[in-house]
């Protein structure tokens with residue numbers, strides 16, 4: 154399934170005709186607009202060729218600017234990078250999917266996307282407010298649309314040729330299975346939180362069996378402390394192999410057959426997180442024996458994410 158033994162350059166084939174996804178990806182969930190531009194550019198310059206975006210991150214325009222300028226400066230072709238974005242929960246109604254897709258394309262200043270994901274399986278009340286709440290502060294869900302309705306609208310985007318692959322995010326195995334069973338165009342990628350404290354072994358097994366790429370977010374445990382970066386097993390392996398804990402965690406993720414997203418903000422960390430190399434089998438086994446279990450992001454249960462950039466207008470009154 155994989156091609157290069159150089160983890161930095163590894164690209165995993167998607168379904169026939171859907172291209173190849175670079176296993177090592179850069180995530181653009183960065184609250185500050187200027188920092189988004191700088192970090193995206195740092196990542197491109199360090200060697201990252203896979204960029205994960207979302208309309209929900211409210212910074213697609215900044216990512217688009219950084220990519221356009223960075224590609225031109227380095228003489229890199231659009232076809233040499235892989236760009237993903239995601240449709241938000243308030244756009245699940247079929248008639249809203251294509252306009253949301255076109256709006257993301259316009260903000261990113263791209264003519265096609267490599268991958269479009271349903272950000273979460275939860276439909277929220279349609280409208281311009283990304284976070285619709287009732288007077289008690291509870292999310293207002295949309296009961297008038299099913300995930301399969303939204304998926305069919307995603308399939309038609311592939312039919313129209315502006316999107317090479319489609320997939321799902323923040324989805325549990327029991328929700329993925331019926332969509333997989335009913336889909337005319339099967340999901341190419343499933344993006345979920347995954348790291349040694351949340352290995353998602355059963356989901357990964359299903360994905361491997363069906364030829365779906367599991368794309369792991371929070372590989373460094375969102376950088377939280379205490380956490381994965383300070384885990385004694387990870388730190389011990391890092392010291393033994395002469396790498397940093399972040400490099401160990403990213404290598405483990407790719408060697409177990411997933412793609413992975415990381416979000417370094419400085420140029421130095423972008424270079425560090427790109428400079429990964431394979432771990433020996435005994436190190437992989439040691440990480441697989443870690444018993445700690447922790448889910449950091451509850452979005453998979455509610456559709457409500459954490460770590461979202463606030464614009465002036467959304468910060469007011471919230």
Ligand SMILES: NC(=O)c1ccc[n+]([C@@H]2O[C@H](COP(=O)([O-])OP(=O)(O)OC[C@H]3O[C@@H](n4cnc5c(N)ncnc54)[C@H](OP(=O)(O)O)[C@@H]3O)[C@@H](O)[C@H]2O)c1
Pocket residue numbers: 179180181182183205206272322323344345369370371372373374375376377382397399400414415416417418419422425426450452458
């Ligand atoms: N589908 C979803 O619902 C969902 C949810 C969350 C994230 N995502 C995607 O996944 C991407 C990855 O996000 P993540 O937060 O999970 O990434 P992560 O790489 O696990 O964590 C990022 C954090 O780790 C720190 N960090 C990065 N490199 C480091 C290093 N070499 N040493 C020490 N600390 C380091 C960063 O600190 P600095 O900022 O100081 O560099 C930042 O605080 C997001 O950008 C987004 O694209 C998707």
